[in-house]
Amino acid sequence: MTDAASMREHAEALSISALGFVASDPELLPRFLAITGIDAGSIRQAAREPGFLAGVLQFILAHEPTLLRFCEATGTPPAAVGQALRHLPSGDTSYESSI
Structure with a gap:
């Protein structure tokens, strides 16, 4: 992929x-929902918003045991x-200039 x-x-x-x-982890999902302020029924709708997918990776990256x-x-x-994260909207400030 180049x-x-x-x-x-x-x-x-x-x-x-x-x-x-x-979503499949009974400990992570409630923490993710609490941090993002999204309720479980709104995840599909929220996933369509710019920056949501970057937020998921940021959540994973924020806690090393979860990342591992x-x-x-x-x-x-x-490292991947x-x-x-850097290739998603809101993943970092250089995303906009790379489009």
């Missing part, structure tokens, strides 16, 4: 995988999560 579009697609796919990981569990469960190198 072009920006395919990198973003990969980042989105990783974020969706991370959301599934969070996610990476182990998905076979993802931990941070790299994916």
